[in-house]
Amino acid sequence: MKGLFAFLRARLGWLIALAVVALAVGGYGYYRRYQAEQARQQALASLRTEVIARGDIVSKVSATGSLLPEQQVNLFFLTPGVVAEVMVTSGDAVRPGQVLARLDDADLQLAVRQAEDALAIAELNRKKLLAGPSEADIAVAKANLHSANASAAAISQGIAQQEVDIAQLKYDSALDDYQKTANQYNSLVQFAKDNPRFAPSQAALDSLKSGMETAYYASEIARLQVQQLKNGADRGSLSVAYARIAQAKVVLDQIMAPPTELQIQQADLVVAKAQLALEQARLRASRAELAAPFDGVVAVVNAKAGEPTGAAPAFVLLDLSRFHLDVAVDEVDVAKLAVGQAASVTTDALSSIILSGKVDRIAPTATVVGGVVNYSVRLVLDLSDAPLRSGMSATAEIVVAEVKNVLLVPNWAIRRDRRTGQAYASLKAGEELKEVEIETGLRGEAYTEVTSGVKEGDIAAVSTAREQLNLLGGQ
Known part of the structure; x- marks a missing residue:
């Protein structure tokens, strides 16, 4: 026994050393297992998971703008x-x-009345031309010819004082008629110069001028007759008398002859010009309102x-029966749009009210601002009782695609290989993560339609840790 104790005392250091080593190895193994378990627990805690299920996806394009009324016009x-x-x-x-407002139209109404008078004169002259001479016109023309013949005969036989007095009275009357006509014509010409906007038509002025010239020639003839009677039957007086006979014959022939085509066309033209002048005067008067x-x-x-x-502008008028929204859509999203697509619109001022509408038109050409290519898109809102105001800031969401009852995988669980374009979904398989190839359909803001590669009930999972670790602690 003493020998055994001696042996043990001799080997005690080694035994202690072996015990220490055994404890150290056991402790290290325990520590490694502890670390692995901690890593596994952390990995489990950092997993983001979601059960794959069926649902609907709506793909939208968003844009902002300001509400505008159906019409907005400036009135002048x-x-x-x-x-x-x-x-x-x-x-x-x-x-x-x-009627919103009215101008002072006194001068405009005066111009209308003058144009009406000018048209009436032109129509009467045309009617008279087409009707031919009246019995009174023919009688006057014949009487003038007879008078001219009588005057010539009287000159050749000597003139009585009574005839001189009668001729003087005719001259005074003719001169008075000429002066009145000339004064009327000159006054009207001066009015036209002072008031060009309300000037009578040229046809009316020409007609009055023609009457003035006729009155002048009549007064001159009467004056010459007086002079002839006073001078007696000299050769000059007889020449004038014969000229008067010739003139009276020409006048009678003109009265008896039917109107020529040129005269009718001229009369029609005068009436047409007078009608046009009246229409223009009435149009200007109507524009006073x-x-x-x-x-x-x-x-x-x-x-x-x-x-x-x-x-x-005198007024700005708005049609608030309907509103529209003009928005700018970039060149990527505009390819997804089509006329007639539904849209929902919210305004900053009435954020709790969702308005409905549709795409009305898409600009065929782009506008480039700051290097960004955009297209103007108009959305027409449906009728609404909401208290909308022109200029309200609004946000529109246009539905560009929609699928129903399809397998949905959250976008955060999908990875696409940039080189091949293949899509992969990250799934939880037991205590491991694995990626499977999938075929995708419509992509929404949060989910993507998957047509193959996963099934309903699978668990989409990704690790949110900085480094994804195998749940068993492997590398």
Whole structure:
């Protein structure tokens, strides 16, 4: 026994050393197992998982803009003048044809009446031309010829004082007629110079001038007759008398002859010009009133009674029955759009109200701003009772595609190989993660349609740790 104790004392150091080594090896193994378990627990805790199920996907294109009314027009007076009356104020609802304001139209109405008179004269002259001479015209022409013959005979036989007095009275009357006609013509010409906008038609002036010239020649003939009678039957007097006979014959022949085609065309032209002048005068007079072209609301009133019209619009009129939204869509998203696609619109001011609408038109050409290529797209909103206002900021979401009851895999669980384009889904298989090849369909904001490679009930999973670790602790 003493020998055994001696042996043990001699080997005690080695035994302690072996025990220490055994404890160290056991402790290290335990530590490694502990680390592996901790890693596995951390990996399990960092997993993001979701059960693959069926559902619907709606793909949308978003864009922003401002609400605009169906129509917005600036209304101007089409003729200058002074505003006489304004019938509406800002915010008033108006109907089509409702008069908004009126100009002072006294001068315009005067021009209409003058044009009506000129047309009446032109039509009477044409009617007289086509009707031919009246019995009175023929009788006067024959009487003038007879008078001319009588005068020539009297000159050749000597003139009585009574005939001289009668000729003097005729001359005085003819001269008075000429002076009245000349004064009327000169006054009308001066009025036309002072008021060019309301000047009578040229046809009316020409007609009055022709009458003045006829009166002048008549007065000259009467004056020469008086002079002839006073001078007695000299050769010059007889020449004048014979000339008067010739003139009277020409006048009688003209009266008895039917109108020529040229005379009829000239008369028609004068009537047509007078009609056109009257239409223009009436048009200018009608433009003294400014009316609403459609149902709407008066947004701006610039016209003021007593002030002349200016360059600014008299009124701004809005059609608030419907609204539209013009948005800019980039060249990638615009390829997904088509006329008629449904859209939902929300405004910043009425965020709780969702408005519906559709794509109305897509610009065929792009606009480039800052190197970004965009296309203008108009969305027309459906009728709504919402208290919308022009200019409200709005956001539109246009539905470009939709699928129902399909397998949905969250986008965060899908990876696509950049080189081959193959898509992979990350799934949880037991305590491991694995990637499987999949075929994808429509992609939404959060989910993608998968047509093959996964089944309903599979668990999509990815690790959210910085480094993905095998759940068993391997590399």
